Amino acid sequence: MDLILWRHADAEEAAAGGDLARELTRRGRKQSERMGAWLRGHIGRDWLVLSSPARRAVQTAEGLEMPFEERPVLAPGASVAAILREAQWPGGKRSVVVVGHQPTLGEVAAKLLGTREDMAFRKAAAWWFEDRDGRAVLKCVMDPDRLGT
Numbered sequence: 477m478d479l480i481l482w483r484h485a486d487a488e489e490a491a492a493g494g495d496l497a498r499e500l501t502r503r504g505r506k507q508s509e510r511m512g513a514w515l516r517g518h519i520g521r522d523w524l525v526l527s528s529p530a531r532r533a534v535q536t537a538e539g540l541e542m543p544f545e546e547r548p549v550l551a552p553g554a555s556v557a558a559i560l561r562e563a564q565w566p567g568g569k570r571s572v573v574v575v576g577h578q579p580t581l582g583e584v585a586a587k588l589l590g591t592r593e594d595m596a597f598r599k600a601a602a603w604w605f606e607d608r609d610g611r612a613v614l615k616c617v618m619d620p621d622r623l624g625t
Contacts, residue, residue, distance in 0.1 A: 477607050478571040478615070479563055479588075480519070481581045482511070485539070485600035485620070487532035495552060500535045507600035507620040508539030514623055515540055515602060519571065526550060526562055527575040536600065537575045544575070552577045559584050566607040573602075588612035 486504035491497040500508060525544035527537040528551050537544045549558045559580060563572040574581075578597050585595040588605050589612065597603070604616040 477564075477566065477568045478519075479565050479605045479607070479612075480515070480571075480573040480602050481559075481584055481597070481605070482515075482536065482573055482575045482602040483578060483581050483597040483599055484528070484530070484533040484536040484575060485511070487599075491531075496530045498530065498532050500532055504532070504600070505535070505539075508536045510539075510623045511536075511600050511602060511618065511620040512539030512541060514618060514620075515573065516542070519573070522570065523573055524570045525573045525575070528552065528554070528577060530577070533575045533577065537573075540573070544573075550574065550576050552580075554580050556580065556583045556587055560587075566610050566612070589614065 485507035486501045487498045525542055526547050527533045527544050529546045529548050547562055563574055581597050582595040585603055598619050600620045602618050606613045606615050
């Protein structure tokens with residue numbers, strides 16, 4: 477199985493409805509569309525796509541133009557264990573994209589890479605891991621700003 481950790485795109489600083497209501501900025505929508513197009517070109521339709529219920533994460537997941545499920549356990553502040561459990565990593569039957577937040581995604585990446593240093597995820601970046609006999613192998617890190625217009 478493969479696991480892609482996708483950080484939500486650039487979002488507004490504050491929203492009347494609180495943190496979960498923050499929406500993507502114009503730049504964030506472009507990042508989401510660009511990264512979504514790249515991911516669509518590299519993953520199959522049989523992937524499971526999971527998103528935090530935060531509005532900015534949902535809007536990011538929409539950029540993939542594939543069905544996805546909102547999972548409350550993936551909200552900001554989620555634990556590393558919760559993310560890995562939802563993704564059924566390692567050994568799940570399906571490859572998974574998780575759309576979530578910093579610092580948790582960086583903590584998940586650090587755990588998978590076997591380091592104590594949390595990894596910094598740029599907004600809208602995707603980190604692609606492969607399960608090789610229970611060991612995580614980092615296949616790719618993609619930043620939407622490197623994908624052009």
